[in-house]
Amino acid sequence: MANKVAVFRKEHFNAAHRLHNAAWNEEKNDAVFGKCNNPNFHGHNYDVVVKIVGEPDPQTGYVIDLKMLSDLIKENVLDKFDHKNLNLDIVEFSNLNPTAENIAVVIYTILRNKIDKKLELQIRLYETERNFVEYPVT
Amino acid sequence: MANKVAVFRKEHFNAAHRLHNAAWNEEKNDAVFGKCNNPNFHGHNYDVVVKIVGEPDPQTGYVIDLKMLSDLIKENVLDKFDHKNLNLDIVEFSNLNPTAENIAVVIYTILRNKIDKKLELQIRLYETERNFVEYPVT
Amino acid sequence: MANKVAVFRKEHFNAAHRLHNAAWNEEKNDAVFGKCNNPNFHGHNYDVVVKIVGEPDPQTGYVIDLKMLSDLIKENVLDKFDHKNLNLDIVEFSNLNPTAENIAVVIYTILRNKIDKKLELQIRLYETERNFVEYPVT
């Protein structure tokens, strides 16, 4: 794939969440999730980096117009997640623990349906500067 | 104050909050606080920078031992605020809106009581990389 | 000013510029401004940090609504400077060298007219991560 280039766009959103498994009692939830299990929630400034791989269009020199990609992320991810409670406000997490791993997979699934299938897609999600995840694995 | 040096220690905590004035109806709260008024809360990675001003001790070369300062911030601020809901879990915000301005003043008040009066104290609080506050003003 | 709090909002814009004194010949311009004098221009990602000092409103806990401040900066500074050539497109620099110092003073003058006189204002402008300026000096 000698002519392919990867392009990246970084966006961010702020959200509350709680790590919790409803199938477990509180004792087990506390043992496994510790202070992340606070029933009153805590929160993060999430940074999301969207990576798109493809061949640049010879007319524009773009793999994808990053302004269009930014708008796509805003409409489909930021407008849905920003200033929200992931557990209470986002239907995808009604039965799914909003760990960084699961949030990345959910964002991938949302964007995969909106982006041309000939372009490869990967999500990197920063929960903090020191804790981050990537999906899928290349 | 030719011999004074300022020293700074940066720490961080993650918390949920909501901006809201209980004396107002929802319509007014929404008009003033917008998406920050989400009743289910949202959250942030807060960075707090504590500035201490004083004369270095000639025996140590320290204005204050930054390891001691770090422990002091951990015990009095981080253990209280980290992975908490500022509105529900922190008594200081039971009747005070947890804006960045008010959080900085609360942290200042907590630490001012723990730090030698001959040392000056200032708090800088980052709510996001782009929104931050400083108290008191020098 | 025991009750005053400083609040900061960071924004950015991308622009081309050239350092040049039209009253000098090319030899002197090259000697003083070096590669910054390239007649075809070069450019920067500028970060601008706007600092506002005042007393928080007891009803909101805000010195100033940072969303309103962000919109004010966008309308009066970013829409004017972003993706522009400072020398050719910005009337303020038709006879003023667009050094970081002068850009900061111009942004200050623009915003000072738009912000309540009871609030203090200061501009920090980053031309690069390693070169930055602040105006006025406190």
Place this chain on the structure above:
Amino acid sequence: MANKVAVFRKEHFNAAHRLHNAAWNEEKNDAVFGKCNNPNFHGHNYDVVVKIVGEPDPQTGYVIDLKMLSDLIKENVLDKFDHKNLNLDIVEFSNLNPTAENIAVVIYTILRNKIDKKLELQIRLYETERNFVEYPVT
């Protein structure tokens, strides 16, 4: 390739550019490139990260001497691009749109000719903190 290590060196340069396709009329250029099509140019602080993959030399522990790599980037990339107008001053862009994608490919081509063929090479180019590209794709 169990013994291979990747080493990275980050450098930066500041340049002006304009996105434009000379085969199109202004209306189409404006529709596609928007404010990036400003005929007076705009500019960026570019960060370039050069990645080299190979086996460390057992005598030195180096894949490549990063001081030598830094000098190689300075002589072949920074001296050519820094404080320049990419469209007007750089021959490679006389008929090639200087998008981040194309700049990365041009830098790769320049350095590929200067670095031992047994070492793999990849370029990451940041146009802004939020927009960046990588070439080739691994």
Place this chain on the structure above:
Amino acid sequence: MANKVAVFRKEHFNAAHRLHNAAWNEEKNDAVFGKCNNPNFHGHNYDVVVKIVGEPDPQTGYVIDLKMLSDLIKENVLDKFDHKNLNLDIVEFSNLNPTAENIAVVIYTILRNKIDKKLELQIRLYETERNFVEYPVT
């Protein structure tokens, strides 16, 4: 590996080191390692990013508990390397030059023995913001 997710944890340590090959005379050491060969040592703030790849546990949503990973890094890497002289205090470097490449390999070897074999492991080590390495190469 459609279900695999990569998770990353960043930690840091501060250490002194010197680059030197005991089999060479001083003249050759100076020629090859330059100021890094200072016999009195110099030092760095090292950032180490540990990447773990695996399938999230459906009960927790975790590939690995990042708190446990952080503790594992602290006990096995930071307690051993932080505030140490890599050449004099760390047995692994008694006959191995502590270049960034070799430090990354040593950290990988230490952690590979402590982490479940079904999880993939990669180390990224920053010696400075501008010089960093990754091992193994994927």
Place this chain on the structure above:
Amino acid sequence: MANKVAVFRKEHFNAAHRLHNAAWNEEKNDAVFGKCNNPNFHGHNYDVVVKIVGEPDPQTGYVIDLKMLSDLIKENVLDKFDHKNLNLDIVEFSNLNPTAENIAVVIYTILRNKIDKKLELQIRLYETERNFVEYPVT
């Protein structure tokens, strides 16, 4: 001082050091300085930010030419401190503990003698991203 502007230049150096008071026994040194007292030294990537305050020259728009300031810092500070052992290689610390506070004062003293007296000078020194100092205090 309505017309004054502050300009800042950031530089960095890497050095080894040890915190120690030769007038104390080892027990007391360990109690006060902990792991910073390692007799084999540890080290840091120091960032130094030099702030200069003055009125911009109307001919250039510069308070001071930042390229000249950068060269001045390189010749007088970086060439002296970079890749050195502060305790053993720098005469100013032969009887002075190289804490961040004392390093900042030493750098201030060196540069104060090299910079026009009508310009104000302040030093900010980062020992790590989380520990930093400023001298003099304004």
